[in-house]
Amino acid sequence: MKPQEYGHLCSVIIILLNTSMMAYLKVKRSALTFGRELGEGGFSTVYQATWKQSLLKRQEVAVKRLHKVNPSEVEIMSKLDHPNIVKLLAVLDESPDYFLIMELCTGGSLRSYLDQRHGNRLPLDQLCHLAKQAALPLKYLREMEILHKDVKSPNYLIAKGKILKLTDFGIAKNLKETMSNATQSASYPWMAPELMKDLKLSPTYDIHSYGVVVWELLTLEVPFQGLEPQVIVMRICGDNERPPIPPDCPRPIADLLRKCWEADWHKRPSIDEVLSVISDRQAVAVAAKTDRQRQILDGSWMLERKICGSAACLLTKPYGIAVNHQGDVCVANWDAAKVQVYSQQGMHKSSIDTKLGLKPGTRSWPREVRISSDGSLCITDYTQFVKVYSPAGWYREKWPAVSPQNKSSADEDTCLVGLTMDAKGQLLVGEIKKRYISKHKGDGSHVASMKIGIEPWSLAVTSEDTIIISDWDMSMHIVDSTGQSAASHTDEFAKYAFQENRS
Structure with missing residues (x-):
């Protein structure tokens, strides 16, 4: 006899000795017709089955197949009788298989x-x-x-x-x-x-x-x-x-x-x-x-009452914020060069490294976070790229915000900061040093650009497609969808207009 077979036999003998007076029946395998699998754990697999108790009586049950026989489980369950505890009905012991037949709960967990x-x-x-x-x-x-x-x-x-x-x-x-x-x-x-x-x-x-x-x-x-x-x-x-x-x-x-x-x-x-x-x-x-x-x-x-976590995940300079398709809160953590992901109740779930995709030694300061229509995470971080992450937080790609008026944002002097999304799902990106805003599709392809006379620090788009711009001088400007001035805090306000990319 192999050692594992001997150990199993000893376990079964212990069960028989300890449970000779327990309140359950012993059935044969022929009395059970197995159906679909309901679940699997580390020590067992549970199936739905039909228990034929007599010619006229059949009962739908849950059958738990033990991968490892535990005498105490049978001993304890055989003693229990409570409306809020799943009841042990019978046991099937046909070595090397051992099954617990229990009442079936059809509503799941x-x-x-x-x-x-x-x-x-x-x-x-x-x-x-x-x-x-x-x-x-x-x-x-x-x-x-x-x-x-x-x-x-x-x-x-x-x-x-x-x-x-x-x-x-x-x-x-x-x-x-x-x-x-x-x-x-x-x-x-x-x-x-x-x-x-x-x-x-x-x-x-x-x-x-x-x-x-x-x-x-x-x-x-x-x-x-x-x-x-x-x-x-x-x-x-x-x-x-x-x-x-x-x-x-x-x-x-x-x-x-x-x-x-x-x-x-x-x-x-x-x-x-x-x-x-x-x-x-x-x-x-x-x-x-x-x-x-x-x-x-x-x-x-307040939201900040809800954001919490261990000492390693405390927020420092939380700037941009967005809510993903699962309802998680994504916060740009400026000092940590990460986007921190929290549940709505404030439980820290994960961190996304915003340095991915950049040249070694390049500093990332995540500033704005937006969620695209397919659930992807888009961020700006003061570099010349908008970086895109999958809904699960994996780095996917980066693309430059191309501006016909300012050559290419691959220029080392380019600094993308503002980021928002319009009703069509297009991303609007603000470049603060060369002072322009560009529109892009979700795949990064350039649609249009608008040369402006201010530094677009933050951007927003209203339901009427009006663009709201806050600049580095802490002034707010509003332009319509064509780039024409709608309102401003100053008298000197340039008439901005988007110019389509014809390249």
């Missing part, structure tokens, strides 16, 4: 449900309802002296009647084991700091993870999305960083999240305290209304 809302945030009443459903199984598990250890939105499933059910007990533990060393096999964005620091669990470990789930309900976002595990550990343990709480979050929920995320697990609230806050919807609603009115009155509803 909570995470997929939030993703499908496409940024349309949950009404407060629905948020509280889901948060309460997510907390109820944790109260039951506490009474059963069980720690789930992997509480996260993908592990909450939506059953018929929009009932939220907790699943996946593959790494669950008994509370008596929580203060001993534990295997670090949880999900980092939801992981409490004590497990990251010394591989020890605490009795309030699930409370920290639950707080992250409530944050997901508030923001619809994935916590620390796109970051490597080691970066998450550094931010949570080193910088004591947590997911940013939205400024419009009702105060009772915001206070609850801060308590759930306490680094000292002794200071976290009990599950009864959590339910007390979440269940009082009227108090949450009143607080939300009062806070919103106060924010409007005192002017605190």
Whole structure:
């Protein structure tokens, strides 16, 4: 017998010994008709299947095939009976295969449900309802002296009647084991700091993870999305960083999240305290209304209140700003020579290096950011080029703003700064040293140029296609689509006119 086969046999024997009195059936493979795959994890694959219980009785179920047999998962699930926990119905043990037959939740995961809302945030009443459903199984598990250890939105499933059910007990533990060393096999964005620091669990470990789930309900976002595990550990343990709480979050929920995320697990609230806050919807609603009115009155509803991140990602001289097709905020970070990308709730997601595409040693000072119709990111950075990045932030190309009146912007003396977009999706680029504005298509091809007598520091286009120009002398000028003067702060105002590129 091979060593791995012997180990599997021992695991199965342990399961049979430990679960001889457990409340589930043992079925044969012939009783199951497998359907589509529902999902796959590191230790299992889940399928939809039909369970033929008798000649007349069939039931649609979820079947979890274990790649690695875990005796404690079967032992724990066999004890559980709660309306907000996915129920274990039967077990199929035909070596080398081992399957858990569980109730089927047809609504998918909570995470997929939030993703499908496409940024349309949950009404407060629905948020509280889901948060309460997510907390109820944790109260039951506490009474059963069980720690789930992997509480996260993908592990909450939506059953018929929009009932939220907790699943996946593959790494669950008994509370008596929580203060001993534990295997670090949880999900980092939801992981409490004590497990990251010394591989020890605490009795309030699930409370920290639950707080992250409530944050997901508030923001619809994935916590620390796109970051490597080691970066998450550094931010949570080193910088004591947590997911940013939205400024419009009702105060009772915001206070609850801060308590759930306490680094000292002794200071976290009990599950009864959590339910007390979440269940009082009227108090949450009143607080939300009062806070919103106060924010409007005192002017605190500001974007800069929402932009945050670790010390490495703090903004220095944020100049141009734009919102991409995913709703992320892209900010030109002048000092850092980067465009910083943040979620709307202020979570730093990525940095785009604006030095890419330039000659070695050339300094980049990102000034303006615009998003083209295909989602590409266009920036000016005081060089002679407009640089273009893909929607994902990868450097793609650069193109010069050609001006027939001023030869070519490949001239080393060219300095592109202002950047905007008109209703046709054409980019308008301002050159401050040689004082002209040029129009370009999304692919960079030159359309027209306009020689002006001022330095076009910033540009904007109104719905009537009127161009607004602010210059280096802090004056504002307005010209119509033909370049004719519409208004000015000064009496001396040249009549500008676009000249088409006929080359």
